[in-house]
Amino acid sequence: MDMPRHWRLNEQRYNLVGTECPACGAKLFPPRPICPDCNCKEVQPFRFSGQGEVYSYSTVFQAPSGYEEFVPYTVALVRLKEGPLVTAQLTDMDNDEARVGMKVEMVTRKLREYGEDGVIVYGYKFRKPVADYLETEVD
Ligand SMILES: [Zn+2]
Incomplete structure (x- = not known):
């Protein structure tokens, strides 16, 4: 794994940041660009507890x-x-x-x-x- 990839993954690794779908409320980890439940493309970052x-x-x-x-x-x-x-x-x-x-x-x-x-x-x-x-x- 090269270094730039490390940096990009850091937030996910340290903070358990996934995504939340504003349309159906699905919370996903790892993060996805599109909600698999309703195909919404407006997903937002969501920090899990x-x-x-x-x-x-x-x-x-x-x-x-x-x-x-x-x-x-x-x-x-x-x-x-x-x-x-x-x-x-x-x-x-x-x-x-x-x-x-x-x-x-x-x-x-x-x-x-x-x-x-x-x-x-x-x-x-x-x-x-x-x-x-x-x-x-x-x-
Ligand atoms: Zn959704």
């Missing part, structure tokens, strides 16, 4: 090139509060902590490192919400 819950997950033991340092890691399909499903790595938890239906929130983390030029790519991952830790500790 980053709140969601785990829809399904699996633990990866054989990583693709560039992800070796994270093995084993858990990749989840997260159902965002606003509806869309997003695939992302879970972070800040043990692999056996993942549960279907578990509440998660988006955080920005190092995604991968490229060998030769040492470019580090940051992006979103999901973790257990910090508020849940506090509630657990009080109880």
Whole structure:
């Protein structure tokens, strides 16, 4: 992947920006230029809250090139509060902590490192919400 493409993808990676259709209200991630539900071409950028819950997950033991340092890691399909499903790595938890239906929130983390030029790519991952830790500790 070349550098200009990195820059273009940055907003999507950091902010979980998708699109919202003004005609039918569909919220989409990744962003689409045309609403697939009603073919409206006036879609607007929409910033997702980053709140969601785990829809399904699996633990990866054989990583693709560039992800070796994270093995084993858990990749989840997260159902965002606003509806869309997003695939992302879970972070800040043990692999056996993942549960279907578990509440998660988006955080920005190092995604991968490229060998030769040492470019580090940051992006979103999901973790257990910090508020849940506090509630657990009080109880
Ligand atoms: Zn629409």
